[in-house]
Amino acid sequence: MVPPSHPHGLTRFHVRECPIHDLLLIKYRGIMSVFFQSMISGILIGGVYALIGIGLTIIFGVMRIINFAHGDLLMIGMYMTYFLFALFHIDPFVSIIVTIPLMFLFGAFLQKVFINRVLGALPQNQILLTIGMGLVMSNAIMLAFTSDYKILSTTYSSASFNIFGISISSPLLISFAITIAITVALYWFLYRTDTGQAVRATAQDREAAQLMGINVKRMSIIAFGLGASLAGTAGALISPTYYIFPQVGSVFTLKAFVITVLGGMGSIVGATLGGVIIGIAESVGGVYFGSGWKDVIVFILFLLVLLFKPSGLLGTSKD
Amino acid sequence: MRSFMHNMRGMSTLPVLLTVVAVVALFLIPNFVESTYALHIMILIFISVIMGLGWNILGGYTGQYSVGHAAYFGVGAYTTIILMQYRHIAPWYGVWAGIVVAVAIGLIIGSICFRLRGPYFVLASIAVAEIFRVTALNLKNLTNGAEGILITDIPPFKIGDVVITDFMSKVPFYYIGLVTLIIAIIVTWLLQNSKLGYYFQAIREDQDAAHSLGINLTFYKNVALSFSVVFTSLAGSIYGLYVGFIDPSTVLALDLSVQIVMICIIGGIGTIFGPVIGAVVLVPFSEALRSNMIAQAVIDSGLVNENSGFGFFLKEQLSHAHVLVYGILLVVVILYMPDGILGFIRKKLLAKRRKEAI
């Protein structure tokens, strides 16, 4: 499950494991530029993290369910993108046109068939259900495609370009740009359309929304579909720069939780902020503490938030 | 729990008798059964039941669902094995060290995490276990990192000059597992019928109500956690000694934490025999999958041609599918039998009793 340790020197595999801080370690000396470099990289990956977090927070907001299969939805997005590329040669950043609606439908299906049945159950049972679903997804993929690492490499996978002496990974930059576009579209949907506002209303107060005539069942389906779609898209966006394997989801699930708890469960702006903060923390932390420990840093941050400000930066503690 | 006992009261001699017979039978099995594979399965079942009973005290009785219990399993295993392999401290002392370390860690974690409710507690427990796993991966000087620790040999257990066992066969592990299991069951039973048991359940049912009835929540949660950790850590130590090899991805993994929870959920949360049933169902099934027994049986039965694509697929892949089956089982149980097998039976019995009462 652990990617093979990388050789020194900037090889393609080098980019795979830790695209962020390996690039900078090799290319740049100077403490300030190292710091600045890791900040930028952190922000770029933070955008993708934000997508994951927003998806999770919408699901929690509307259904009060903590979706443990979220990272696995991202994994499915990665595999979808990989096969569209390997079989049909569609560029990963182009294929999100297909990935977004397909993942939405998949999410809607999961909600209707499984999640819907436990909306009234104990929260612990809900969590166990989503854990089970995640296990089924990751292991079904493993059974079908083996756990061999797959690599999606495009012509620009290792490319980077220079701005003001700082090297920025091209695929990361493109995915950041797309992330911004998607986030803008998402905000437009949630704040400017009737359906979107209905979703937000349900997230704020399910009962009140119901009293106002909003079909909360439909909102739940939309919410899960949106969440799955965002997670899958995030997977698609990082597929040119990450190893693709069935268990890749679990790390992202935990990170998604840190992001949403940090930003405040149910707060979309919070998840956006949280994603960027975690991206930066991971990137900078990885530089200064070593890549083996960067996950621990994120988890410790998580525990600290849970203990001292469980409602997060912007959350409404409506528990 | 009282109501369950009342159901049983009408036939109270029968279960006791059955249990005694079962225990005697279990003790005699190694004398009659030659197959080391069967012993192997029994040992794994015993370890699983002990893990399950341990979790059950905190999760099933007190309602604090930890999905990070692998942390205690792993700490027990690593402490015992590190002490034995690198310090040559015999494991019958080492397991106690494992318990002490695990309980100390548990109390620290508990005091931090117990103020969290429901899903947030679950998340925190997962984060903690992951911190342990990654730490074990990184502290290579202590734990040998991802390579894990291989046991070279276990010192023979002597009383005076008499060698009781040299741990070369499976039989000593069988008895160690069985005795520990029986102790765990007795302790759980004693807890259930004590003030602690009542308080644990009150906390599970309604924390605030329990608080207002004079129950110090943090204290009693920590007591439950301590009992829970003792058994989980013991299970880890026994597992490590038996299998002879430990690494973070087996004894500290999220998969293991989920398995522990599943053993209790499938059998029936908050009951003494729930984990027993859960382990008896899960362990043989997963071993059968892992060892290709099921694939072979399907082929032998003629349903699938061994040389067909599907047959090939079965033989190659089904052994990796046991986690997939766990996942499917988990989904099915949560959707259709959230109280587990025992809970399902209990509901039927209670419904019958209610009808008779009217």
Add this chain to the structure above:
Amino acid sequence: MAILEIKHVSKFFGGLSANSDVSFEMVPGMVMGLIGPNGAGKTTLFNCITGYYPPSRGEILFDGHRMNGLHPDAVCKLGMARTWQKVRPLAKMSVVDNVMVGALCRTNSLKKARVVAMEKIHVVGLENRVNFLAGSLPIGERKKLEVARVLATLPKLLLLDEVMGGLNPAESEEIIQLILDIKNLGITQMVIEHDMKAIMRISDRIVVLNSGEKLAEGNPQEIVSNKAVVDAYLGGE
């Protein structure tokens, strides 16, 4: 000597003052009614008294002990117990087990707890339901269960939060009798209630809260003829 002294208690939640400079005393054995329109701060006061949160200002003295900042379990051990506006049965445990949890506050022996529990179950009249799961009881019996459970903690002062809420007249009558029975046992009680007739019958004294402040205090006759009280209920919100 006063069993409970509320001295200038205020409770603020952010900018909202839920209780504002409330003061009164209770003597042992009395039944005090605590009334007021919705949102007047009655449950907030209960929560302050029983330790769910400390008052922002003021003092709470129980039998001379300062209670500010004590946790709910310590409050119970000192002899003050409360029931909940929204009943909280320990659903998967039986009736007798529920009450035993209360009784275990005073003893470590399950046997003794059981004896006390059965006694309190008799006091409230739930003998027929001893082995039923608490979660299967109808609301009226759940309320009785809660009272039995709290009686098992052998309190000196009992706080009842809308214990008649949601009950039909027959059930309410049973509760009224229960309160009078408890009074005969010598236990002091503070009762939050909306049922005016019931309050009139059971209370020795009544305190009226409105918008967090104490509006009036007196015996039932005085309160019923107090214009400000009548206005607060009929006028305004």
